[in-house]
Amino acid sequence: MSRLALWSRRRFLHATAVSIPVATALSGAESFAAPAKGSDAAALQARIAGTVVVKGDAGYETWREAMIWQRAKADRRPDMIVQVERVEDVQEAVRFAAANGMKVTTRCGGHSMAACFLRDRGMLIDVSRLDGIAVDKAAKIAVVGPGVFSRGLAERLAEDDLAFPGAHCGTVPISGFLLGGGVGLNTNAWSQGMSVFAVKAVDIVTADGRLLRASETENRDLFWAARGGGPGLFGVVVRFHLQCFDAPKVIWGASYTFAYGELDAVTRVMDTVVPRLDKDVEVLFAVAAAPDVAEDAPVEQRQRIYLDINAFVASEAEGRRKLAPLLRDPLIARAIDRIENRAGSFDRYYSDNEASFPQGFWMGDDAWIDRPMEAVEILKRHIPNCPAPRGTPLLLYMGTNKMPEAACSRIGRFYLAYYMEWDEPAQEAASRAYCLKLFKELKSVSSGSYINEMDQEGRPEDIRDCYSPEAWARLARLRRQWDPKGVFHGFYGQS
Template identity: 30%
Template sequence: MCADTQPGGITGAVVRQGDADYEDVRTGMLWNALRPERRPGTIVRAASESDVVAAVGWAGEQGLRIAVRAGGHSWCGSPLRDGGLLLDLSALRRYEIDAASATARVQPGLTGRELAPALAREGLAFPTGHCASVALGGYLLSGGLGWNSGCWGVACAGVRRIEAVTADGRTVVCSAEQNPELFWAARGAGPGFPAVVTAFHLDLRPRPAALAATTWVFPLAAVEAVAHWAVSAAAELPPLVEQAFVLGTASGDPSGPRTVTVAATAFADSPDQAARALAPLRGCPLTERPLSRDTDLPTSMDALYAGSAKIWPEGQRYAADTLWSSADYPTLLARLGEAMAEARSHRSLVLAPVSPVSQEESLTADMAFSVLGESYAVPYAVWEDPRDDEENIGWLRRTMAAVEPLTTGHYIAEADLTADPSHARRSFAPADWERLQRVRAAYDPQGVFHSYLTG
């Protein structure tokens, strides 16, 4: 669209249904190759923070509801809604780092791949998402279970204030002192946040100088015994070690065996500290013979991101869901292992971080995000052929049904909000869900911003 025909003084691209490039732009709004057939009436690709103000104002004049997209990593396609306006923030990628105060101001389209090395050059770090191409906007709004969260905490706890555009077109600053209720919601509300965040102000951490990894791989049939051992070892690991179980197919090889991997990464100040931190995982008393093992191997953020890219490659079709559970990991993973053995796709997997975030922090911090169980897991159906959609989505739904008796809640960032309308509500403690409804009513009484996707 020509600049002189732009609505509302918007300088970024505006694409409407019927435009020649509409379908390419629409499908480009999601990273997942499995894209719902929902079609926004207008897509605004903001070129600046002032474009956000203009777009919200124009949508209000036109009576359009607004959905917001930063990086498009929503598995269930929350940003795509029928009709209304989709506000794309992916071009807002500027950042300013103040090394002296260990703080940063970042825009929502900035990705972990861009922020992490910029911080490293200043000797600083932040718990960015495990996938390098995840943008900060949706990640931080949903809580942010990222790298080294057992030590650094959930990412949204590192947000000290935000700048946002409200439903009535005002630009506001939100912090513990200013607009505290909207600030509370910004730390965990996810796609139900009733405003558009244009900037996050972050508290940063010292950069770990030495990273090391230990990995054990066993046959999937040994999952319960492996979980008992690894959880016992985890009790001796310091918080600077991030440990997770991965249930899947060895090396993604279609002919390979189904396996359970115990992966641990130390984020340390020295190689010696990293080796000491990983010591409880150096030996394994299990009689089951491991398929492979690597202990205390030096690694880097680039290598960690490369490993994530192998697990979640671009161009695939994904369906995912999350669960918190009151069951211990041996009980939970035994049931998920049975489901994994039935997965049609060799790319599908179950990820189960051990103690993904400090429970004490979640109980004391004033934020919408909360820990809803002792254990946490994410089943991912991953496949390539559209003809296999029904079977793979069906596997995910059957897997979640199998663990439903053990499920105490969900994590809003990756919950399958198309599966059950209760998934959004069950992603929050009951009191927090009620508080969130009050915040939405106060800041968006007309429902300008879409709430959670439930179908």
């Protein structure tokens, strides 16, 4: 086996580790072939430490599918996939694409449910292997590669008694999560509602292949765009400079299960009691099917409400004190199941959460909500008709923070997300239609959507509602300025 083939296999296995079953990965890796001798792709391959895979190559399809986190594999095919190993590889790849008239998208963890990074034609740059972490404990700054997973970041920072508002699921890398805004852990207390506001600078490769630092003091408009521009960003971020926080000594929490008939009551508590809690108490609820009830049982029997409370605090005593106003509410006594006095950690949080993400076919959508009772009225009409075997609406209290000046410009008091998972491709069309209808109706009570989990494929015309009108216009203006030749794709469905 040549050195190139060995390297390629190692890289390939890394990319597929969380994406597809191992058996498929192995068979694809064995058949991977380097770009044809003398081709432009071979010339690029010779200049980078990463891997170039060209449409038509043996192994291309396995690589393409491995770019997507889940089993629903969008039917779009870039001409070339470049998995980079070094920052210089990104620069080479972008220059190559620009010189060859290829439009570029970037992926990292491939968690975008719409696989918005996957487009027909052009080049897909995979930055998942840029996964270094350097921590300056005294300054509480971490310089982190895009491929670092939320769990990996939490583990590394814990060594220095620090923490960062990473995603709620540890397998989500910080890359797309932060660029789109980041509904992260404890953001109400740590980062003005969204994780991206704890990003102090980014290192970004621009359309001409330059590597620039963007921060409040350098290339300020690029910094503005990187903090929330998400899939509409016109560059490849290769490093994030993160403001970290003193790690909580404990994540003190409790979980309660309620009958579906308590949906109004639980929502009312979210609306009126939760906002009075300290900011470092994070509360959400999800509606999900009880595991032991038949799929065709009436909604009242089948669905349960799971209320989850976590305080990021310095001691058990502080946690108890901060949860008390909520736990005194009469609702809590009506729980049909409960876990109380939970002394948790990031590790435990992530272990619990990851268990609930098996690899099925997924889609999702979301909305920013200020008045949750109105949204729940709409949800109640739809939930009984959900065609997917697993459909889970979730409501998270976000707080009422004033957002800093950034592309990330829309938020609500509450974040409403809806995750749909099914087992067979035949269930897809009905699931998508259901979600689309529901979220079109929710528009009447929402103040927009969150770009990272909205159904970009189903509602491309609503992508602009993820941004304030001013931010949407400024993003377009900056794109023309920083990427005049249109090297980078814009938002899904808009370029």
